Amino acid sequence: xxxxxxxxxxxxxxxxxxxxxxxxxxxxxxxxxxxxxxxxxxxxxxxxxxxxxxxxxxxxxxxxxxxxxxxxxxxxxxxxxxxxxxxxxxxxxxxxxxxxxxxxxxxxxxxxxxxxxx
Amino acid sequence: xxxxxxxxxxxxxxxxxxxxxxxxxxxxxxxxxxxxxxxxxxxxxxxxxxxxxxxxxxxxxxxxxxxxxxxxxxxxxxxxxxxxxxxxxxxxxxxxxxxxxxxxxxxxxxxx
Numbered sequence: 001x002x003x004x005x006x007x008x009x010x011x012x013x014x015x016x017x018x019x020x021x022x023x024x025x026x027x028x029x030x031x032x033x034x035x036x037x038x039x040x041x042x043x044x045x046x047x048x049x050x051x052x053x054x055x056x057x058x059x060x061x062x063x064x065x066x067x068x069x070x071x072x073x074x075x076x077x078x079x080x081x082x083x084x085x086x087x088x089x090x091x092x093x094x095x096x097x098x099x100x101x102x103x104x105x106x107x108x109x110x111x112x113x114x115x116x117x118x
Numbered sequence: 119x120x121x122x123x124x125x126x127x128x129x130x131x132x133x134x135x136x137x138x139x140x141x142x143x144x145x146x147x148x149x150x151x152x153x154x155x156x157x158x159x160x161x162x163x164x165x166x167x168x169x170x171x172x173x174x175x176x177x178x179x180x181x182x183x184x185x186x187x188x189x190x191x192x193x194x195x196x197x198x199x200x201x202x203x204x205x206x207x208x209x210x211x212x213x214x215x216x217x218x219x220x221x222x223x224x225x226x227x228x229x230x
Contacts, residue, residue, distance in 0.1 A: 035219065043207055045161070045221035091161060095219070103166035103174040105151060106211075106219060110160045 003027065004092050004109035012115050013082045020067070021077045021112045023092030029053075031097040034075040035106060036066065039089040048090075051075055082116045089113050120144045122222035124210050130228045134199050139225045141193045141210030150193045151211040151219070152185065154178065161209065167193065200229045 005024045013019040025034065036048040051059045051066045059066040067076040079086055090113075093106040123142045131137050143150050152164040165175040167185055184196045193212075197204055210222040 037221070043226065044223040045209060047218070047220060050218070093161075098174075103149065103151075103168065104213070104219075105163040105166055105174060106153075106161075107163070108161040 003107045004094055006092055006109035006112050008112045009110075010113045010115070012117060013079075015084060015116055015118050016081055018078060018080045019082055019114065021079070021090050021092075021114065023075045023077065023109060025073050025075060025092075025094050027073075027094065027096055029096045033095040034066070034068070035093040035095065036064070036075075036077045037091045037093065038086075039091060039111070041088070045091070049077065079114075084116050084118060087114060087116045122210055122212055122220050124208075124222035124225050126225060127223065128226045128228070130230065131200055133202060133229055137197050137200055137227065139195045139197075139208050139210075139227070141195070141212075141222055142191050143193055143210065143212030144214070144220060145191070147212035147214045147220075149173075149213045150187070151213075152195045153209045153211060153221075155207045155209065155224075157206070164195075164208075197227075200227075202229050205229045 003026050032053045034051045038046040049059050049061045049064045049066050051068045058068050063080045065078045089111045091111045092109045095104050095106050098104050125140045150167040153161050155161045163176050165179045166173045182198045186194050205228050207224045207226050209224045211219050213219045
């Protein structure tokens with residue numbers, strides 16, 4: 001079963017508009033973390049924002065905010081005032097509490113390709 | 119700002135050859151990871167490393183793969199006998215705290 005589901009293979013947005021990228025997750029652990037990464041065409045993975053399962057407030061980092069709905073198991077990324085430089089792949093990832101002998105590895109979704117139009 | 123570095127940025131090798139991918143994690147980080155991303159696909163976990171030993175590995179990380187931290191700064195991934203399907207972007211990541219996991223810029227491995 002998919003642990004992280006990103007249902008939008010591609011999204012388009014006009015410059016200066018806001019856009020929401022969807023992410024749903026599946027876990028039975030009470031302690032987990034959710035991450036969003038940006039991957040431009042150059043290939044590097046850029047950390048954007050983090051939300052812990054026990055955090056009371058939605059995470060925000062500049063133009064990025066995370067719409068965390070725990071009961072629905074969703075962690076959507078909202079980008080406000082889109083810029084041309086926001087065009088990239090965006091990956092949602094989850095870190096679960098490690099099992100015995102395990103580690104805090106990240107499990108990624110398949111990504112959403114965002115295109116910002118001028 | 120400290121960052122994870124990886125060398126080389128691009129490696130081309132022939133099938134059957136050994137390759138070593140190098141990473142320098144952020145200096146005060148204690149947990150190190152390798153991930154792989156086949157072109158156009160999602161990022162997949164390979165292995166995690168803590169306290170000089172592997173803490174977890176995925177099904178992908180078979181006997182052809184090994185990791186090492188030969189000194190206080192480098193963290194290496196070795197593929198003993200490369201296959202065509204090993205062609206991918208390989209990312210190193212490191213973390214000191216559970217709410218951060220910083221990735222290096224990646225090494226693009228092409229096996230011909």
